[in-house]
Amino acid sequence: MENSPKSNRVLFDLDLLRALLTVADCGSFTAAAARLHSTQSTISQKVRRLEELAGHRLLDRGVRDVRPTDTGETVLGYARRLLALNEELGEALSGAHVATTLRLGVPEDFAGGRTTHLLADFSRRHPRVKLEVSSGLSRALAEGYDRGELDLVLVKQRRGSREALARWPEPMRWIDSAASPAFALDPVPLVAFPPxxxxxxxxxxxxxxxxxxxxISFTSSSLGGIQAAVADGLGISLLPARTVTSAHVVLGVESGLPEIDSIELAILMRPSADPEVRVLADMLVEMLGQSRG
Incomplete structure (x- = not known):
């Protein structure tokens, strides 16, 4: 009888895989520990144990964040599948259908219209996904994403300031009131978003x-509030070109104000994202691509 080569089979503990996946998603051991209701040292020990079993370094532990190595990305793909299969097995045995939570963050000016229609369509197609949508200022959304509190975000950022799944230029316009211009006033009243x-x-x-x-004459975290304040003559503002209304007048180069071309829209998604997150991200990419094509 021909002898078959002996294989080194390693049984990977799902708890260790979950620890790795959570650290990769959150970008830090501290945030991962909070999400798993554990301690940072315990999570670190689990990841190191997994690295020992795998025989490879799975995470690059930087000063500010933690990123998966190339091997780590491979392990993360399998980890997500194994954990999903484990959950499916539990559901099959119990007869229950556990919903997956997908946490999306969008700027306030994208929290309506085509975006909500798209989200409703996604929810109809994926009834087992519990969609949780938060709107707010882009910096707050990006920080929530970095802390692992959001799975997918659409944000406004400095061009090329960080890696993104997709990005589009966001043309900006200086605007004043069409009925009661304020730019000539001294000092110039500014209608602005919060610091x-x-x-x-x-x-x-x-x-x-x-x-x-x-x-600063008027501060609001609401796009509608900014638009109304400018229209009523409370001051000038800087807004995306797509948000200018008939109650506004655009201040051109003759005003001396510079063209602002440093802002972009970006979709941020982790490489290890769940399939449902990827589906929603693709839908957002298609929607934004069509509106800017």
Whole structure:
């Protein structure tokens, strides 16, 4: 009888795989420990044990974040499948149907219209996915994504500031009231989003570069609030071109204000994302591509 070669079979513990997957999704051991209701040292020990079993380093432990190695990406793919199969087996034996939670973050000006129609369509097609949508300022959404609190986000960011699944330029316009212009006032009244907003920083920098005095006359985290305040003559603002209304007038180059071309829309998704996350991401990419094609 011909002898078959002896294979080194390793049985990978699902608990260890779950620890690796959570660290990769959250980008840090601290956030992973919080999500798994464990301690950072315990999660670290589980990942190291998994690396010992695999015989490979699976994570690059940087100063600010943790990223999977090439081998780690391979293991993450299998880990997600194994954990999903384990969940399916449990459901099959119990007869229960456990919903998957998908946490999406979008800017406030994308929280309606075509986006909500798309989300409703996704929910109809994937009834077992529990969709949780949050809207807010892009920096807050990006920070939530980095902490592992969101699975998929559409954000506005500086061009090329970070890796993204897809990105599109976001043309910007300086706007004033068509009925009660405010740009000639001294100091220039500015209608702005709260501190740390991208548009706010660009607006202030540009006004100061002109040597003009300025003041914040109106602050709102709502796009509708910004649009209304400008329309009623409370000040000028900087907004995406797609949000300019008939109640506004665009301030062109003759005003001395610079063209702002540093902003882009970006979709952020982890390489290890669930299939349902990838499906929704693809739908968003298609929608945004069509609207900007």
């Amino acid at each position: 740390r907003g991208l548009y706010r920083e660009d607006m202030i920098d540009a006004i100061e570069a002109l040597g003009r005095r300025w003041r």
